[in-house]
Amino acid sequence: MTADQQSPTRSVDSLKLNLGCGPVQPEGWINVDGSMRAKLASRLSPIDSLLTKLRIFPPTEFNRKTRILDLRKRLPFDDNSVDAIYAGELWEHFEIGDARRLTHECYRVLKTGGVLRVCVPDGVEFWRTYLEKFDLEMGKSRQMRDSTELANHVGMYFRDICTRRIWFGSLGHVHKWQYDELQLIDLFESAGFSSVGRRRFHESQIEDVASVERSDFLIVEGLKQ
Ligand SMILES: C[S@@+](CC[C@H](N)C(=O)[O-])C[C@H]1O[C@@H](n2cnc3c(N)ncnc32)[C@H](O)[C@@H]1O
Numbered sequence: 001m002t003a004d005q006q007s008p009t010r011s012v013d014s015l016k017l018n019l020g021c022g023p024v025q026p027e028g029w030i031n032v033d034g035s036m037r038a039k040l041a042s043r044l045s046p047i048d049s050l051l052t053k054l055r056i057f058p059p060t061e062f063n064r065k066t067r068i069l070d071l072r073k074r075l076p077f078d079d080n081s082v083d084a085i086y087a088g089e090l091w092e093h094f095e096i097g098d099a100r101r102l103t104h105e106c107y108r109v110l111k112t113g114g115v116l117r118v119c120v121p122d123g124v125e126f127w128r129t130y131l132e133k134f135d136l137e138m139g140k141s142r143q144m145r146d147s148t149e150l151a152n153h154v155g156m157y158f159r160d161i162c163t164r165r166i167w168f169g170s171l172g173h174v175h176k177w178q179y180d181e182l183q184l185i186d187l188f189e190s191a192g193f194s195s196v197g198r199r200r201f202h203e204s205q206i207e208d209v210a211s212v213e214r215s216d217f218l219i220v221e222g223l224k225q
Helices: 036-043 045-053 096-109 123-138 148-162 181-190
Strands: 016-019 030-033 082-088 110-120 194-198 218-223
Touching (some): 036 045, 082 096, 096 110, 110 181, 181 194
Parallel strands (some): 016 082, 082 110
16 A cells, blocks of 8 residues: 555544654654655665665655655645644745645644644845845945855855755755745635744644754744634
């Protein structure tokens, strides 16, 4: 049975989804990813092991238990069946229309009282740093100014974040949107979530959030009431 053929919901007390899990795959969560490497390691693990042994591919955390889904499509879970959904550094990898659809899908599958928590890079922080670097250099005399750090910062955005391609690696290397607190909260509220707000690292209504949350970026959480 392939991961996609697994039963749509599982009869466990608490059903928690870790969407776009990458290497973060704790016990107690359904760890979901859709990259080519995740597919290979989950569905053809002997081939993946061989290619890793031959050093054609680097070692991976993806394994047979990784649930393979393309998260741009409808989630294969029943309405009102999921207790909590976490997504670390995932939403920015979708076109905004796909992100909207997925936020609505999360609302649909969550139970009443269920929680969605999304962590994304903070666009405001990124461009604030750019402006600080710019102001710092412009405050210097003309002969002392140096644009290297500014160019590196812009390069990180265009070369490393927006256009990098790793064919058999992760789907997680190209950003297709940039969020700030206002946009992300709006996205949650448009999908129907209540009590939506920015949250601190590891502060959550999801009890064991520390097992999935690795990044302290812009974190927003909302409740299905
Ligand atoms: C930057 S990684 C984040 C890994 C981990 N959640 C963390 O917080 O460090 C983004 C992950 O999302 C996955 N991903 C991106 N687009 C996806 C899609 N359409 N369907 C399923 N997974 C996707 C990538 O394969 C990648 O593993």
